[in-house]
Amino acid sequence: MTEAEAERRLRRLGLAPEDVRVLVEHFAEADRRGKASHGLARVAWLEAQAFDPRARPRRVAAEACFDRWDGAGALGYLTLDAVCRSLLDDAPSEPRLVVAERCFPTGALGLWARRLAEGGLIALLTATSPRRLPHPEGGPPLTGTNPLAIAVPSSDGEPAVSDVSMGAVTHGDVLAGTARPEELVPFGGPHAHKAFALAVGLELLVGALAGPEPAAVLLVARPGHDPVPALRARAAGLRLPGDA
Amino acid sequence: MTEAEAERRLRRLGLAPEDVRVLVEHFAEADRRGKASHGLARVAWLEAQAFDPRARPRRVAAEACFDRWDGAGALGYLTLDAVCRSLLDDAPSEPRLVVAERCFPTGALGLWARRLAEGGLIALLTATSPRRLPHPEGGPPLTGTNPLAIAVPSSDGEPAVSDVSMGAVTHGDVLAGTARPEELVPFGGPHAHKAFALAVGLELLVGALAGPEPAAVLLVARPGHDPVPALRARAAGLRLPGDA
Numbered sequence: 347m348t349e350a351e352a353e354r355r356l357r358r359l360g361l362a363p364e365d366v367r368v369l370v371e372h373f374a375e376a377d378r379r380g381k382a383s384h385g386l387a388r389v390a391w392l393e394a395q396a397f398d399p400r401a402r403p404r405r406v407a408a409e410a411c412f413d414r415w416d417g418a419g420a421l422g423y424l425t426l427d428a429v430c431r432s433l434l435d436d437a438p439s440e441p442r443l444v445v446a447e448r449c450f451p452t453g454a455l456g457l458w459a460r461r462l463a464e465g466g467l468i469a470l471l472t473a474t475s476p477r478r479l480p481h482p483e484g485g486p487p488l489t490g491t492n493p494l495a496i497a498v499p500s501s502d503g504e505p506a507v508s509d510v511s512m513g514a515v516t517h518g519d520v521l522a523g524t525a526r527p528e529e530l531v532p533f534g535g536p537h538a539h540k541a542f543a544l545a546v547g548l549e550l551l552v553g554a555l556a557g558p559e560p561a562a563v564l565l566v567a568r569p570g571h572d573p574v575p576a577l578r579a580r581a582a583g584l585r586l587p588g589d590a
Numbered sequence: 591m592t593e594a595e596a597e598r599r600l601r602r603l604g605l606a607p608e609d610v611r612v613l614v615e616h617f618a619e620a621d622r623r624g625k626a627s628h629g630l631a632r633v634a635w636l637e638a639q640a641f642d643p644r645a646r647p648r649r650v651a652a653e654a655c656f657d658r659w660d661g662a663g664a665l666g667y668l669t670l671d672a673v674c675r676s677l678l679d680d681a682p683s684e685p686r687l688v689v690a691e692r693c694f695p696t697g698a699l700g701l702w703a704r705r706l707a708e709g710g711l712i713a714l715l716t717a718t719s720p721r722r723l724p725h726p727e728g729g730p731p732l733t734g735t736n737p738l739a740i741a742v743p744s745s746d747g748e749p750a751v752s753d754v755s756m757g758a759v760t761h762g763d764v765l766a767g768t769a770r771p772e773e774l775v776p777f778g779g780p781h782a783h784k785a786f787a788l789a790v791g792l793e794l795l796v797g798a799l800a801g802p803e804p805a806a807v808l809l810v811a812r813p814g815h816d817p818v819p820a821l822r823a824r825a826a827g828l829r830l831p832g833d834a
Contacts, residue, residue: 435704440654442655444685467678468798485826485828506794511784514781522663535779535780543753547752550821553817554815554817558817570798570801573794581729581732582730
């Protein structure tokens with residue numbers, strides 16, 4: 347699908363032009379960065395979802411160290427875009443926790459974290475999603491795939507960005523038919539209890555801050571040090587997370 | 591080793607009685623919770639380390655949303671103990687980021703996070719350590735094993751605690767001879783790039799906030815919701831992370 351076709355189809359869903367731009371930019375960048383399950387193929391998926399194309403995310407609290415947003419029925423992409431814009435327009439001098447309630451779908455978390463790091467902020471971002479991962483011993487799904495993204499600015503230009511989902515495959519892979527539903531388990535094989543524990547910890551962290559619906563939690567802070575160039579030098583050309 | 595023997599041997603290293611109590615309680619609890627590589631066996635390891643038994647951690651900055659501590663040559667256990675005591679004595683009403691510079695060794699991170707959650711705080715805690723994990727494609731060690739611990743209070747009594755190191759085995763296992771050094775790689779087998787990416791992200795997060803020496807980063811916040819009982823009910827008896 348081309349970006350132009352994606353724009354046309356998203357406009358037909360009733361989304362405003364500026365919201366369509368946010369979505370298409372996110373999907374196209376996900377495709378460019380090899381995250382095709384969050385890419386333009388999501389347009390067809392969105393066409394099958396029920397959502398209010400006119401809903402707007404709202405910042406419902408702004409405390410000294412803390413923002414709370416409510417997706418309020420808007421697509422999670424639009425909530426995270428609004429969160430990023432607010433933080434980049436007025437970058438906090440102290441660390442800040444942002445809780446975005448009712449925030450789904452959130453797309454490729456690493457892209458939001460990267461944008462914040464390109465603006466000079468360290469970002470740690472996680473999000474819950476519908477329960478799809480079972481316990482390594484089996485049973486019903488207990489957690490979302492609950493990715494964790496961390497982005498750190500670098501004086502050499504490109505931030506370092508890690509973005510890891512706790513599933514062995516993605517739900518997008520299952521939707522695309524490139525993975526079977528039963529492959530959507532915590533990654534790690536004999537160490538799957540580790541990925542499962544991470545998924546549970548993140549599920550409960552987000553749940554305790556944001557409630558039972560899928561939501562996102564973001565920590566931003568200004569860096570005091572510049573560790574990326576030294577790590578890149580030590581890696582001596584090996585590909586690091588988030589590298590093109 | 592008994593706790594009494596551990597106390598005697600730690601006292602002989604020149605540690606003050608109250609510091610010895612902190613260490614022995616941490617080691618004994620690690621043993622009780624199946625984290626033997628952070629247990630009383632560490633006493634013999636400490637006897638072989640060079641450290642100043644009289645060094646005291648210092649809080650060097652206390653901002654609105656942020657504390658900075660300096661281990662100042664003290665054992666990391668003592669720094670994290672001081673951090674926990676300060677947060678539990680005067681629990682912050684807003685989210686708070688705590689950076690503990692020069693904080694090593696940190697022991698079983700889940701135990702510190704559990705203590706904070708028993709005091710009513712959500713805790714997310716990570717720490718760097720000497721570089722031991724190579725890239726999945728090989729090469730020199732690039733990151734520490736960089737555990738991530740998350741603890742969430744629960745109205746049913748016990749907090750939920752996940753505590754995951756990114757190594758397939760622990761350095762303690764290697765020290766104890768139960769694992770070979772070449773097994774100390776990112777966990778996950780064919781998905782080892784995921785555990786490696788998590789280790790890199792946490793390494794750079796801590797490095798950007800605390801500098802190049804091993805250090806710890808902690809986020810605490812008060813919960814607004816109580817998600818643990820519902821997850822335990824859904825798990826229907828399956829063991830969840832941190833359960834006894």
